[in-house]
Amino acid sequence: xxxxxxxxxxxxxxxxxxxxGSSLIPExxxxxxxxxxxxxxxxxNVGAANLRKGDQQTIGVVLLSxxxxxxxxxxxxxxxxSLTDTVNDLGMNLLLTRLQENxxxxxxxxxxxxxxxxxxxxxxxxxxxxxxxLAQQGIPMAVWGANLEGASYPVVGGDNLRGGYxxxxxxxxxxxxxxxxxxxxxxxxxxxxxxxYTQALQEAGIEADPRLRQHYLFGDARIxxxxxxxxxxxxxxxxxxxxxxxxxxxxxxxxxxRGVPIPGQVRVVGYDDILLSMHVHPTLTTVRQPIEQAGRxxxxxxxxxxxxxxxxNIVLPTELIVRDSSL
Amino acid sequence: xxxxxxxxxxxxxxxxxxxxGSSLIPExxxxxxxxxxxxxxxxxNVGAANLRKGDQQTIGVVLLSxxxxxxxxxxxxxxxxSLTDTVNDLGMNLLLTRLQENxxxxxxxxxxxxxxxxxxxxxxxxxxxxxxxLAQQGIPMAVWGANLEGASYPVVGGDNLRGGYxxxxxxxxxxxxxxxxxxxxxxxxxxxxxxxYTQALQEAGIEADPRLRQHYLFGDARIxxxxxxxxxxxxxxxxxxxxxxxxxxxxxxxxxxRGVPIPGQVRVVGYDDILLSMHVHPTLTTVRQPIEQAGRxxxxxxxxxxxxxxxxNIVLPTELIVRDSSL
DNA sequence: ATGAAAGCGCTAACAT
DNA sequence: ATGTTAGCGCTTTCAT
Numbered sequence: 011x012x013x014x015x016x017x018x019x020x021x022x023x024x025x026x027x028x029x030x031g032s033s034l035i036p037e038x039x040x041x042x043x044x045x046x047x048x049x050x051x052x053x054x055n056v057g058a059a060n061l062r063k064g065d066q067q068t069i070g071v072v073l074l075s076x077x078x079x080x081x082x083x084x085x086x087x088x089x090x091x092s093l094t095d096t097v098n099d100l101g102m103n104l105l106l107t108r109l110q111e112n113x114x115x116x117x118x119x120x121x122x123x124x125x126x127x128x129x130x131x132x133x134x135x136x137x138x139x140x141x142x143x144l145a146q147q148g149i150p151m152a153v154w155g156a157n158l159e160g161a162s163y164p165v166v167g168g169d170n171l172r173g174g175y176x177x178x179x180x181x182x183x184x185x186x187x188x189x190x191x192x193x194x195x196x197x198x199x200x201x202x203x204x205x206x207y208t209q210a211l212q213e214a215g216i217e218a219d220p221r222l223r224q225h226y227l228f229g230d231a232r233i234x235x236x237x238x239x240x241x242x243x244x245x246x247x248x249x250x251x252x253x254x255x256x257x258x259x260x261x262x263x264x265x266x267x268r269g270v271p272i273p274g275q276v277r278v279v280g281y282d283d284i285l286l287s288m289h290v291h292p293t294l295t296t297v298r299q300p301i302e303q304a305g306r307x308x309x310x311x312x313x314x315x316x317x318x319x320x321x322x323n324i325v326l327p328t329e330l331i332v333r334d335s336s337l
Numbered sequence: 338x339x340x341x342x343x344x345x346x347x348x349x350x351x352x353x354x355x356x357x358g359s360s361l362i363p364e365x366x367x368x369x370x371x372x373x374x375x376x377x378x379x380x381x382n383v384g385a386a387n388l389r390k391g392d393q394q395t396i397g398v399v400l401l402s403x404x405x406x407x408x409x410x411x412x413x414x415x416x417x418x419s420l421t422d423t424v425n426d427l428g429m430n431l432l433l434t435r436l437q438e439n440x441x442x443x444x445x446x447x448x449x450x451x452x453x454x455x456x457x458x459x460x461x462x463x464x465x466x467x468x469x470x471l472a473q474q475g476i477p478m479a480v481w482g483a484n485l486e487g488a489s490y491p492v493v494g495g496d497n498l499r500g501g502y503x504x505x506x507x508x509x510x511x512x513x514x515x516x517x518x519x520x521x522x523x524x525x526x527x528x529x530x531x532x533x534y535t536q537a538l539q540e541a542g543i544e545a546d547p548r549l550r551q552h553y554l555f556g557d558a559r560i561x562x563x564x565x566x567x568x569x570x571x572x573x574x575x576x577x578x579x580x581x582x583x584x585x586x587x588x589x590x591x592x593x594x595r596g597v598p599i600p601g602q603v604r605v606v607g608y609d610d611i612l613l614s615m616h617v618h619p620t621l622t623t624v625r626q627p628i629e630q631a632g633r634x635x636x637x638x639x640x641x642x643x644x645x646x647x648x649x650n651i652v653l654p655t656e657l658i659v660r661d662s663s664l
Numbered sequence: 665a666t667g668a669a670a671g672c673g674c675t676a677a678c679a680t
Numbered sequence: 681a682t683g684t685t686a687g688c689g690c691t692t693t694c695a696t
Contacts, residue, residue: 011689021667026691034665053450057393058689061384061672071433073421087414094400094435103452106398106433108421123380124673125430147378233616260616267618289560289587290617291594338673348683353675361681385673389688451689 014052018043029054068103069312070126072117074133075108085254085282085301089132089154092305100309114140121149128312134158134198145321152311154304156198157323164311165323168299170199173328174206177251177279177297180330182214184337186249186277190222190240192261193253200253203281207251222247233257237264248276249336255280255287255296262290262335277336292334300326341379345370356381395430396639397453399444401460402435412581412609412628416459416481419632427636441467448476455639461485461525472648479638481631483525484650491638492650495626497526500655501533504578504606504624507657509541511664513576513604517549517567519588520580527580530608534578549574560584564591575603576663582607582614582623589617589662604663619661627653 015022020043028035028043035043047053060066071093073086090106097104105126109116114137120126128150131141138158145151145163152164181189191207193200204223211218222245224236240247252258258280262272270276272292280287283298307324315321342349347370355362355370362370374380387393398420400413417433424431432453436443441464447453455477458468465485472478472490479491508516518534520527531550538545549572551563567574579585585607589599597603599619607614610625634651642648 022690023667023692024665027666030691036665039665051445051449053446055388055451055689057384057388057451058672059691061382061388061674062689062691064672066384068432087417090414090417090433091435094433098434098437104433105395106417106421106431107425108418110425118378119380122378124382124384256613256616259613263616263618263620265618286583286586286613289583289590291590291592293590349673350675350684351682354682357675363681366681382673385688386675387688388690389673389675391688 011052011054014043014047014050018046026054066103066124066127067101068105068126069097069309070105070107070117070120070129072120072129072131073106073108074131074135074137085284085299086132088301089304089308092302093130093308094305096305096309117151118144118147118149128152128316130154130308130312136196138198145315150312150315152308152315154308156202157325158198161323162321164315164321166304166307166311167199167323167325168297169325169328170202171206171209173281173297173299173330174203174251175210176206176328176330177203177281177295178207178210179213180295180332181249181251181277181279181336182210182216184249184273184277187216188219188222188247189216189249189251190224190247191251191253192224192257194225195223196225197253203251203253221245233260234264234267237261238268241268241270249278250276251279253281255282255284255294258294258296258335259286259290262292262294273335273337279336283331287331288333292337295333295336296331298329298331300329338379338381341370341374341377345373353381393430393451393454394428395432395453396424396636397432397434397444397447397456399447399456399458400433400435401458401462401464412611412626413459415628416631416635419629420457420635421632423632423636444478445471445474445476455479455643457481457635457639463523465525472642477639477642479635479642481635483529484652485525488650489648491642491648493631493634493638494526494650494652495624496652496655497529498533498536500608500624500626500657501530501578502537503533503655503657504530504608504622505534505537506540507622507659508576508578508604508606508663509537509543511576511600511604514543515546515549515574516543516576516578517551517574518578518580519551519584521552522550523552524580530578530580548572560587561591561594564588565595568595568597576605577603578606580608582609582611582621585621585623585662586613586617589619589621600662600664606663610658614658615660619664622660622663623658625656625658627656 011022011025015025025043028040094104117129131153134155142162155165155167156170157165157167195201195204250261252261258278262278265272265276272278280294280296283296287294287296303326338349338352342352352370355367421431444456458480461482469489482494483497484492484494522528522531577588579588585605589605592599592603599605607621607623610623614621614623630653
């Protein structure tokens with residue numbers, strides 16, 4: 011910048027003002043300086059400017075994934091894309107991290123070291139308590155996940171309870187009585203979907219069979235074995251509600267391999283509405299979450315958190331997309 | 338830091354040294370200071386430190402995706418995950434951006450403004466020339482994509498030519514003669530896969546039927562129509578090689594819907610080996626790319642580029658995974 | 665409308 | 681082994 015100033019025959023103050031578009035500098039000078047800067051491929055050093063301004067213009071995104079698996083769920087990528095666009099549109103930057111095992115302090119560190127203005131955390135896993143602690147200590151953040159009781163951090167999430175309820179009620183309406191549930195209920199979102207499932211069954215006066223609950227972990231490779239075990243035990247079921255489309259599609263594959271007609275003998279409903287859901291055969295009935303809104307909502311809550319506004323949650327509406335797998 | 342110094346009764350230099358683990362400071366003092374810092378939740382301001390050191394310790398990742406679609410391809414997320422881990426393991430940060438339309442200068446800007454030490458670019462699209470220009474002007478970078486003739490930027494990519502060749506040869510060995518190709522050949526990687534396809538056909542003395550080439554765009558929703566058009570025209574084909582698993586799975590869905598037996602009447606091979614490929618029915622034969630290595634390779638080449646080492650490429654080996662869809 | 669000067673928080677000579 | 685000092689590149693009072 012000092013070079014530009016010399017070449018333009020002005021002080022660095024003037025250059026700084028011109029480059030940031032201050033109206034104090036007449037347009038003529040401003041243009042001359044801007045032009046000079048461009049011709050020299052000069053850009054203001056963002057780090058230095060931020061240091062001076064005491065603002066990083068950066069938000070940290072922390073991926074809490076139980077394994078490499080989860081990050082490969084198309085759904086996570088959807089949220090990430092929506093976040094990236096939102097943040098970029100605001101002219102801010104996005105620092106991406108995957109939380110390492112037992113390194114929870116990384117999150118606090120990113121904020122306290124002034125790297126980021128706040129955090130967007132994707133997923134909760136078992137870190138609910140830790141997140142609460144961070145929030146109480148004033149770390150600005152917004153979390154994608156389930157609306158848990160007693161959370162003191164702002165949450166954005168789909169309406170998981172309703173999603174589970176809609177899916178299950180739909181299956182009941184189709185005449186299913188023995189509806190299996192596939193989902194890792196230690197995962198808060200899946201837990202709520204399970205509650206919705208239970209609620210729909212109760213409402214219809216159907217007694218839930220605990221043997222039809224499968225604590226399947228996302229991405230687990232043993233779907234096939236499980237289904238075969240069920241069939242071999244003559245554990246009969248006429249429908250499956252799975253907590254992710256990836257799981258649902260895998261289940262359909264396993265069932266078809268065994269020659270079980272879908273939806274003829276077993277109806278299937280998934281969750282997420284990933285791209286492939288409408289392309290597999292049979293096309294998959296599923297619960298859609300509004301991903302595009304997720305990024306904006308998370309950033310909005312994060313800003314409120316940074317501004318010290320009172321905490322609130324955003325529940326994004328959830329929609330049942332009926333396709334062939336449950337007809 | 339000045340507070341810590343005062344409280345510890347030493348100068349800021351000592352605190353700085355202690356906190357960065359300098360061996361100049363005796364362990365006793367070092368521990369005392371570290372402890373004090375922790376108790377106060379103090380962290381070194383990374384921005385200020387970087388400004389002083391003249392090094393950002395940050396790499397920029399630029400996603401070049403033709404649409405929202407592409408970023409939802411599980412494969413991209415895989416690379417991103419592998420990159421994140423690699424960068425984090427090195428104690429560096431990762432700044433994520435999605436390149437906006439007509440904002441190619443963003444890339445240069447990230448480096449020239451000192452935000453990042455260099456760029457990892459995912460995808461090439463039609464930006465080959467622009468990337469060349471950047472590289473020639475000394476912007477440090479590494480690109481995931483196809484090994485194009487005359488690239489002056491370092492490239493990491495799968496062996497697309499061989500991948501296309503392996504897939505096609507496999508189908509030929511299974512007795513297929515009329516093998517369709519699905520892929521957007523304006524996309525450099527798909528272009529190479531198409532070359533491999535052509536090469537395998539030639540080698541087997543099979544004449545390629547141009548009507549069997551489908552310039553399908555990743556994520557396009559009209560797969561079903563296309564397939565139906567083919568079947569209705571009695572455009573006969575006994576195999577399909579698709580440039581992504583998402584496409585291949587969609588195609589299988591469309592074919593099954595029409596009652597076409599796979600692999601009985603039509604054999605199918607995909608590309609990427611996404612998680613679902615081994616779970617759909619029939620399980621999908623595909624070409625696997627070693628994603629885990631991608632992140633490390635990209636970062637390695639980027640470092641070489643930063644160090645001013647001569648440009649080189651890394652071609653990651655490609656492997657045919659034979660499953661039921663082509664038996 | 666512009667410049668001089670201070671200082672954001674830190675590190676690294678240099679000095680002792 | 682520790683302190684003093686300068687300065688990374690910028691923005692912003694304050695003064696003119």
